[in-house]
Amino acid sequence: MNTIELIDRLEQDKSLQKEEWITLVESASEENREYAAHKARALADRYYGKEIYVRGLIEFTNYCKNDCYYCGIRCSNKKANRYRLSEEDILACCEEGDRLGFRTFVLQGGEDPYYTDDKIVDIVREIKRRYPEHAVTLSIGERERESYERFFAAGADRYLLRHETANDTHYRKLHPESMSLSHRKQCLRDLKEIGYQTGCGFMVGSPGQTAADLAEDFLFIHELHPEMIGIGPFIPHQDTPFANETQGTLEQTLYLLSLLRIMQPDVLLPATTALATIHPRGRELGILAGANVLMPNLSPVAVRAKYSLYDGKVCTGDEAAECRNCLERRVESVGYHTVVARGDNISILR
Ligand code: 5AD
Ligand code: FES
Numbered sequence: 001m002n003t004i005e006l007i008d009r010l011e012q013d014k015s016l017q018k019e020e021w022i023t024l025v026e027s028a029s030e031e032n033r034e035y036a037a038h039k040a041r042a043l044a045d046r047y048y049g050k051e052i053y054v055r056g057l058i059e060f061t062n063y064c065k066n067d068c069y070y071c072g073i074r075c076s077n078k079k080a081n082r083y084r085l086s087e088e089d090i091l092a093c094c095e096e097g098d099r100l101g102f103r104t105f106v107l108q109g110g111e112d113p114y115y116t117d118d119k120i121v122d123i124v125r126e127i128k129r130r131y132p133e134h135a136v137t138l139s140i141g142e143r144e145r146e147s148y149e150r151f152f153a154a155g156a157d158r159y160l161l162r163h164e165t166a167n168d169t170h171y172r173k174l175h176p177e178s179m180s181l182s183h184r185k186q187c188l189r190d191l192k193e194i195g196y197q198t199g200c201g202f203m204v205g206s207p208g209q210t211a212a213d214l215a216e217d218f219l220f221i222h223e224l225h226p227e228m229i230g231i232g233p234f235i236p237h238q239d240t241p242f243a244n245e246t247q248g249t250l251e252q253t254l255y256l257l258s259l260l261r262i263m264q265p266d267v268l269l270p271a272t273t274a275l276a277t278i279h280p281r282g283r284e285l286g287i288l289a290g291a292n293v294l295m296p297n298l299s300p301v302a303v304r305a306k307y308s309l310y311d312g313k314v315c316t317g318d319e320a321a322e323c324r325n326c327l328e329r330r331v332e333s334v335g336y337h338t339v340v341a342r343g344d345n346i347s348i349l350r
Helices: 003-013 018-026 030-048 087-099 117-130 145-154 168-174 181-194 211-224 250-263 273-278 282-288 320-333
Strands: 051-054 056-061 104-109 135-139 158-160 197-204 228-233 337-339
Touching (some): 003 018, 087 320, 104 117, 117 145, 181 211, 228 250, 273 282
């Protein structure tokens, strides 16, 4: 079966065998990429029209107890300039976000034990008390199931936890012994069971990633069936063990975005900041390849540059309001418009 036929079958069956995924990933010619992007965009349009969802991202701590080899805020990076936002700071970001029209707040941070379960519960409760109609997304890494249950009871609606790679051997190349893929996968299953809208995801072109690893990512995602999938290119950070590794490519990221859209046409799929970092029109190209979510930064400008997961991150000097306008223009330049709706009721649109 040739690649075009495989893409057609993926659209029909929503699944492929591992060997077929490998073939698909390995045959990313320009013609195949265009074919996939065209199909992906048509599917996104069918499910979401010309609407792009916007989520306000609040990076509230860059302390992290983990030591992932790829990440700029890993605990061994003594050069990282650490910060934490107080509950008051976080609420001020929400206020600004609300004023700019955001209806989803994403609280993202390193795995920082300073924010105990009690603290997170307080923060989530207070945001939901002030903005009962808004969605709160947490992205604070691996915790106990019981903690996830408490956050959910406090009002958190969604949780993002990238699995990073679904292959054990590859996972070991990216993480120290203290972390495990099986625990991470368990967290994702717990989150789904508890009732969160759940997001997983991976980096494209991370060191040692093979087509077979990516095939396993697709199989894992197909089985998990998350509501959201976050992918972006791996970008080396100068103060990590991967400083001299090669960056993931624009072409492969766009191709994989398209394949994800075709596999799960109603999924919420962001064009990430990492994608915008490797190409000046990365987000627009992401949308044209099938993405339908943008996550601009709402963090205070004073801390932006410190949340440095990789080198060269864009939008670190811009006020939230500027980002909002800039995004609007970018989205309109490719024939779409941003919407502030929560975007989790698309069954009505179907
Ligand atoms: N390049 C690209 N993405 C990265 N992330 C962490 N470090 C890097 C990097 N060097 C991603 C991880 C993590 C998310 C918050 O950021 O996938 O889950
Ligand atoms: Fe941040 Fe353009 S989106 S400045």
